[in-house]
Amino acid sequence: MKCKIKTKDDSTVCTLQGKIGTKEADEFAAKYLPQLIDNAGGTILFKCEDLEFISSSWLRKLLTLAKNVADKGGKVTLSGIRPELREVLDVTGFTTIVEIV
Secondary structure, three states, X not given: OEEEEEEEOOEEEEEEEEEEOHHHHHHHHHHOHHHHHHOOOOEXXXXXXXXXXXXXXXXXXXXXXXXXXXXXXOEEEEEXXXXXXXXXXXXXXXXXXXXXX
């Protein structure tokens, strides 16, 4: 997994690439989650065009982030989700938690 984060004003764009398994989800949480939660008052956009796989572990991290962002009045958006990943988000109910564009 590769993750590139850019923040400007109250918007944060996080570009994800590759596969996010359990190990990568833990690395994501340790390295990026605190920064994203600190900037949680605005919009956090995950660009997922090059994301190939997501684990349930990463979904838990995304849920934690979404709750923190909502508590601060912001929102989490995912863009460029592949159909097979969209199906996972639909089945798990994440499409009611984060915005999909």
